[in-house]
Amino acid sequence: MNSKTIFYSVCRYVPDIIRDEFINVGVLTYIPELGESKFHKTKGLARVKNFDDELEMDILKALLESLEIQFNVRTLPVMSKEPNADFIKKELVYFVNQIQFSEIRALNSTNIEEDIKDLFDMYLYYDQKKSQRIDAQRVKRLLSKLFTQNELKDVNRHPNEQNVFRQQTFDFSVKIKGSPTLIKALSFDYSNHNNLYREIKSLLYDIDHFKKMNIDNIKIVINNTNIENESEKLAYKLLSEEAEVLTVQQFAEVLNNKEINAAEQLSLFN
Numbered sequence: 001m002n003s004k005t006i007f008y009s010v011c012r013y014v015p016d017i018i019r020d021e022f023i024n025v026g027v028l029t030y031i032p033e034l035g036e037s038k039f040h041k042t043k044g045l046a047r048v049k050n051f052d053d054e055l056e057m058d059i060l061k062a063l064l065e066s067l068e069i070q071f072n073v074r075t076l077p078v079m080s081k082e083p084n085a086d087f088i089k090k091e092l093v094y095f096v097n098q099i100q101f102s103e104i105r106a107l108n109s110t111n112i113e114e115d116i117k118d119l120f121d122m123y124l125y126y127d128q129k130k131s132q133r134i135d136a137q138r139v140k141r142l143l144s145k146l147f148t149q150n151e152l153k154d155v156n157r158h159p160n161e162q163n164v165f166r167q168q169t170f171d172f173s174v175k176i177k178g179s180p181t182l183i184k185a186l187s188f189d190y191s192n193h194n195n196l197y198r199e200i201k202s203l204l205y206d207i208d209h210f211k212k213m214n215i216d217n218i219k220i221v222i223n224n225t226n227i228e229n230e231s232e233k234l235a236y237k238l239l240s241e242e243a244e245v246l247t248v249q250q251f252a253e254v255l256n257n258k259e260i261n262a263a264e265q266l267s268l269f270n
Helices: 047-053 058-074 085-094 112-123 136-149 193-213 229-238 248-255 262-268
Strands: 004-013 023-033 036-041 099-101 106-108 172-176 178-188 216-221 244-247
Touching: 004 112, 023 047, 023 058, 023 085, 023 112, 023 248, 036 058, 047 058, 106 136, 112 136, 112 248, 136 172, 136 178, 136 193, 136 216, 136 248, 178 193, 193 216, 193 229, 216 248, 229 244, 244 248
Parallel strands: 178 216, 216 244
Antiparallel strands: 004 023, 004 099, 004 106, 023 036, 172 178
16 A cells, blocks of 8 residues: 655644643644645643633634634645655744644654544544543554654564563563663553553553563553543552653654653643
């Protein structure tokens, strides 16, 4: 199947540029081989209002609607050879105030519909109904695509490290900034918190086993969540005492050589 390049950028609402906090409000995609661009705005404007209680909602709605008009109703030339993101680069340079766009990234896709949906699930996570949110397998799939899009070559999708029961605990082994790292994909989205606790208990037992073997460079990547209920808070607290815990979006930033500081970690949860 012929692959195509999806260039994408995340649209962010930034209430105060100095504080460097933001909340995702949309995703822009551009496929040069099809001559298509599209802006997908968030459905969760109430969350944006909670993020900034001084927000003038009518202005934000108008801005997002103008982005839909700007990118969704244009006929673009088809770029069949050497596709590039020049079109959206030129369009996005003017957004530097309360509406900003992340750096443009490329995703090589053989299933455009599925991959665009994954981008929405990653960056507009709270637009989904709880029953449709990301489980551990979806987190794993998103991580695999992140490795591919970042062109990481030292990725093992079937690590050999085994726990005391001779089970393979981790989903990936990858070099990050030259350091071999074991990755476990996990979701906090359990309808029954006791099931989440059992999963965490098992993982903590495994981590302890590996630490005794001097294997401690471990990252746990979870679904995008702001960790707002008590079961998530407890799970996050226990896991973060033993390993680094990142959301899918935070992990994407790490792969793009961006350090996650305390303020940014708070903003990425939103």
